Amino acid sequence: MHVLPGRFSLQELESRGSTRLPTLQPGTTLLIGRSSTNLTIGDAMVVASDVMASNGIVHVIDRMVQPSRNIQNLPDLHTRLGQMPQYSTFQELLTEYELIGRVERSEAYTVFAPSQEAMDQFRKERPTHPNDEQVMYHVILGEKLMSRDLRPGMHRPTMLGTSYQLGFFSHDGQARRCTRRARRR
Known part of the structure; x- marks a missing residue:
């Protein structure tokens, strides 16, 4: 599971365009992008979005992704x-x-x-x-x-x-x- 600080709906993520967002794990980011039809997280596609949870939002993806380590920035x-x-x-x-x-x-x-x-x-x-x-x-x-x-x-x-x-x-x-x-x- 990859967790971003904050609550981001599918629409909010899509409005950011192609970007890297920091995860709760220090020094790591997830690449948010768009294929021709779906929002992507790394090389995974979002297959279900905006699943509400008690204190956040869950987006289901079609494969495991690895967060990027930002070692070069440290x-x-x-x-x-x-x-x-x-x-x-x-x-x-x-x-x-x-x-x-x-x-x-x-x-x-x-x-x-x-x-x-x-x-x-x-x-x-x-x-x-x-x-x-x-x-x-x-x-x-x-x-x-x-x-x-x-x-x-x-x-x-x-x-x-x-x-x-x-x-x-x-x-x-x-x-x-x-x-x-x-x-x-």
Whole structure:
């Protein structure tokens, strides 16, 4: 099932002409077009339209489609962190320890970037400069984890290997937060 944010009737989709619309899955789009007779979604034709649901509209298509990934529109890790000054110290550490290339060569990755405030607090508590292992502890290779993927009790190995895992827990009923936990085998 492919979901677009919002409610779009067949007429509303047709009025947009040939276009790409973002799906609820970040970084993906669906190509909306028209054949000689029907609205198309990717290479599938809409065979039933405007089926009303309690909080949306369903359009039935005649085949499975794959959403397009907009990887070319997403900046690399160094650029993305550079666009967010609140992570500048963490970006500097990734660069200093030559980790950005290693991270980006992974097929997927998740970075838990400490804010500038968190970095300042770390430096107050520890007068030493963060080392490469402390930085690598904030990176998971091989998985792109969105906040919706994080579950209490879940553990994932960090860039340091399976002996150093991040644990995820619920905190006071708030959004899940990441806590540091090393597992030695």
